[in-house]
Amino acid sequence: MWLLRTDKLELVEFSEELAPKYAILSHTWGPDEVTLQDVQAISRKQWSQSVSQTASAIKAKKGFTKIKRTQALAAKMGYRYIWVDTCCIDKTSSAELSEAINSMYRWYQKASVCYAYMEDVEYGCNGSASGQFYLICQGSRCFRRGWTLQESIAPEDVLFYGRDWSHLGSKAKDEDVRISLAAITGIDVRVLEGIVPPREMTIAARMKWASPRETTRSEDMAYCLMGLFDVNMPLLYDEGAKAFIRLQEEILKVSDDHSIFIWTTPEFETPKEALSGLLAETPKHFAHVESYRPMPPALSRASIAWSSTNHGLRIALSIITILDKEGNEVQAEVCAPRTPSTRYLAWLSRQNQFPIRDKPKSLTISYL
Structure with missing residues (x-):
């Protein structure tokens, strides 16, 4: 890694x-x-003169000031090195970029401290903004970007700073x-x-x-979540929504948690088809999630291995037969308990003898 x-x-x-010990920067990218x-x-x-002219042009960049302020802040706190994603990854090398993105959660986790710079937050006072943090910071772009999610979670401590580098507070303290x-x-x-x-x-x-978060490229919405789920996968830009499907397949390889199937398409989103696969196309499909408990492996049969076939995902699920509103018998997948007495069910249909998700806009809650 470059420091x-x-x-x-x-x-x-x-x-x-x-x-060595290093401080790390969390921020949103600019142009x-x-x-x-x-x-x-x-x-x-x-x-040389040409190098001097190049250096002057680089130092005139808005991002240069951000780096210099981060250096000064870290030096003041006794750190000899910092890591900043804009200049510590060689993005001209696909191999280095892939390694960095697959390692990024761990790098934030290992940092001695993380500085979160919120360029769009005005504070202008000396001292912590503790007690006012929500009012001052709730609208920041930092909380709407995909990459900054892991940067809020992975480091043990995050120190928040506003546009003028006024201190806003500490996650740990x-x-x-x-x-x-x-x-x-x-x-x-x-x-x-x-805890x-x-x-x-x-x-x-x-x-x-x-x-609720966004990324500039659709694939990055999957790549920025790899560390949060402790999985790795190669980067394939231009694959679009397939990246998020791949992410879920990697998660299923290491997890017995079937809450991955508790998703619905938003009401305002009209599905192109009435049917869909078992996996969500985007994290937005999990926005409805309420409270529930992980299903015990014995009930979910999650200890049985899954595999990816040319027909799609092959996995052992707990499926029951229930009556729909018209009184017809239909199959439903038991996704996870919602409360001690209720559980989530996802409607299923069959196509060419394979179960697929039906009515992706809704889940059913049934009593045990």
Whole structure:
């Protein structure tokens, strides 16, 4: 991994296992960011007029000020290195980009501290904004972007800063910040407190955290969630919604939690077909999720392996026969308990002898 020194504009490459302590930046990208190649151009040993002109153009970028302020902040706190995604990944190398994105959650988790810079938040006061965090920060773009979800969860501490780098609060030290973050993002406050690791939350709950967020490229909505579910997969840009299907298949390889099937298409979204596959096409389909408990493996039969075939997903599910509103017998998949006395059911149909999801706009709640 590349780390940027805090005393000069110089990148140093380390193996992850031998990396020194570092601070890490969480932010939203703008149109004028500094790249790894920009930093290397400025730090060239042989200076010339053309290099000088290039350096001046790079330093005029808006993103350059963000890096310098991050360096200064980290240096003041005693850190010799920082990691910033704009300039610490060689995005011209597909192999390095893939490695970085697959490792990013872990890099945020291992950072000594994370600085969350919210360029669109005005505060302008000295001292923490604790007690006012929700009112000041709720509309920030940081809470609407896909990549910043993991950046709020993975680091042990996140220090929040406004546009002028005024300190807004600490995730680890300020209870008001944690409560506000939970209200703004939907993330369980116990996860933000570090009491409950994300892996102990159900799949559907974690998907719901991502449901209101956006990414510039549709594939990134899947890639930015890999770390949250502790899975890895190759990056295939231009695959569109297939990336999110691949993500769910990777999750099913390592999880017995069938809450992954508790999804519905939004009311305003008209499905192209009345039927669909068993897996959701986007995290937005988990926005409805309420309270439920993970289904015990014995009931869900989740201990039976699944496989991906040329016909689609092959998995052992608990399926029951119930009556629909017209009194007809239909099959439904038992997804997960909702309460001690109720459970979620997903309507199923059959096509060429294979079960597929019917009525994707709704789930049924039945009594045990």
